[in-house]
Amino acid sequence: MRINPIDVLLFLLLKIVKFFDGRQTDLKYFDPEAVKNILVVSSTAIGDTLLSTPAIRAVRERYPQARIVTHFNIKNMELFENNPHIDEIIPYHGGYKKFFQTIMNLRKHKFDLVLIFHGNEPQATPMAYFSGARFIIKVPTTSEYGFLLSNKNHTLRREDLIHGVEQRLKAAELADCRISDKRMILPIEKDGESAVNKFLESSRIIGADSIIGFQAGASTLSRMWFPDRFIELGRRLINSYPELKIIITGSPQEYEYCRKIADAIGEKAIVSAGEIPLKYMPSLLRRFRVLVSGDTGIMHMSIAVGTPVIALFAVADAKKSGPYYDMEKHTVIQKERTCEPCVSKKCKYQKCMENISINEVFDAIKQTAFKST
Secondary structure, X not given: OOOOHHHHHHHHHHHHHHXXXXXXXXXXXXXXXHOOEXXXXXXXXXXXXXXXXXXXXXXXXXXXXXXXXXXXXXXXXXXXXXXXXXXXXXXXXXXXXXXXXXXXXXHXXXXXXXXXXXXXXXXXXXXXHHOOOOEEEEOOXXXXXXXXXXOOOOOOOHHHOOOHHHHHHHHHHHOOOOOOOOOOOOOOOOOHHHHHHHHHHHOOOOOOOEEEEEXXXXXXXXXXXXXXXXXXXXXXXXXXXXXEEEEEEOOHHHHHHXXXXXXXXXXXXXXXXXXXXXXXXXXXXXXXXXXXXXXXXXXXXXXXXXXXXXXXXXXXXXXXXXXXXXXXXXXXXXXXXXXXXXXXXXXXXXXXXXXXXXXXXXXXXXXXXXXXX
């Protein structure tokens, strides 16, 4: 594995700086009543940040007078701008891009506490430390930068944690938060309804039509079901339910991929990829009877707005990143990994996803979306 010299230099610098840091930063010195400014880090993908929202709510409930600033990925932060528990968002630009500029921005806020719910390393913990905050909490504590954490003596490994939501809530609990609600938060933009109505009208979808969503893409190939199976599933659904329309969601970059699937299904399949801004997607997802998806941000968005999902898992573990509540609504199809060792994100052919058949997805949709039909 190639070693990045910047990573090495940063690690050595932090070892030296921390050695001479005379502040008492262990959790035993933490006084919740002295907290006025809090930084919450969740700087990765959409789904990861949605999984952080229950913990952010818990932080707000415990610290109602504090200023809560979040550090979110610039690619998806617009989705969280109307979260009622957040006062400001500072963008994460990816890797070391604008690294020092972001640190200077963070330092202006004079944070008392940083909670790293889910961050890209090796940037997240060093940036939290350079922000000047006295107390930094992160779960699990096993990374190479564990020596910077206030909870470094509260050893928690990734395998000790069940679901991603629980991981984040555990970090909030270490900051004296009490957990009252584990549901994700995704408010609907007020302009989203009108934007979605226009899209549906232009796509010749009327109010009486049933809509099923297909999320065909994913952040990695290993999490994607096969396009030919989405095509056959779509054809079978439309043959069985003539009033049905299928909307294929995705990012603007996935438009052509989604278009090919839609064209192969037929005229009742519509592509929303690139047509609906990310911040309006919750309004569209609420219109679906059900969404068929792998482990994606769109899947988590659907769960957050109350839309049932048929979640397709093989490489990913649904117990850690799948539906977490309202389980009576959702169907998880989990298959075992077929390759040993599993290369996960480096996978060039998702063989384990072959084990998810069209028949079982079709049957799951019938049970979820057409129980009385």
